Amino acid sequence: MNKILILLLSLISFSILSQTTYEINGFSKKYKGELTIENGFEDDVFKKGEISIYDINKNIITIKSEEFTFELTSDGNIETDIVELPYGKQSIIIYQDFNFDGKKDLAVMDGQFSCYHGPSFQVYLETGEGLKHSPEFTRLAQEYCGMFQIDYESETINAMTKSGCCWHQFSEFKVEENKPIPVKIIERSFSPDGLTEDYVEKNRKDDTLVETKYSYLAEEIDIIEVYSMNFENGKKMSVFRAFAFEDYLFYVFTDIDSKIELLFKDEFIYNKIENTLTFINKNVDYKVDSGGILVKTSKREVYLKAKDIGENVTLSSLSELKLKNLSTK
Structure with a gap:
């Protein structure tokens, strides 16, 4: 029995020691993170592991993923708050004000579930009682192409998705009651013969999205x-x-x-x-x-x-x- 117990403890110890753990600091004065990558995935592009967010010493968020991606700074720390749009680098943690209330919110990568196997995030809004998961903001970071873009001057949020070379959708949102509400959606496609660029534009009027259609000659046509x-x-x-x-x-x-x-x-x-x-x-x-x-x-x-x-x-x-x-x- 003692030999079996010793063997189990040895296996557990080996498993713990074989994992690669990174502390994620500096993105917030209130929160810190810890990322653990399972043994054998350290050199993969998509890494299997677990990320935890801590408030002081209390674990408040834990996300497991088969496909984390991240880059290290020159001093060996994990980069945070990188959002290059629409298809650029996006860091594993994004700590910004998403709902324009003056308080920074948190987006944590959960894998590559957005369009074309792009990065996706779980989004948490800062409230008077701490971070609260937002299904509505999370949807924007799952169903479009990567993380959404924030325009603080106009207080709008922009998200984009596409299908192949010939269909793109650009959506603009305003925040009402801590939820992103679409105010403008533009869909762009090409006619089957490639002669025209065709648009469907929807603009919010009262509580309804009013649709208009128009076309241009395709710029690619000589x-x-x-x-x-x-x-x-x-x-x-x-x-x-x-x-x-x-x-x-x-x-x-x-x-x-x-x-x-x-x-x-x-x-x-x-x-x-x-x-x-x-x-x-x-x-x-x-x-x-x-x-x-x-x-x-x-x-x-x-x-x-x-x-x-x-x-x-x-x-x-x-x-x-x-x-x-x-x-x-």
């Missing part, structure tokens, strides 16, 4: 402008080709902020004698001439007179183009 016009109200029309769609002609009409009001890419007709470009979109006739655009419906017609014409572009150059969606007569 455009060859064939003809263009500017208007007094700041709007612009452009007839163009794109290297990615070199056999096709496009027409785009944008507002003063370059948001697309009309993008057309179906059938065009160029009239050599009149020097006009015409097309039909949803039972509306459009005729582009050297001075503006005639827009005609079954009930009325409007002529949009151009303020000026783009430099080094001529409508007559259409007669020289052989494109799949352009007919000449």
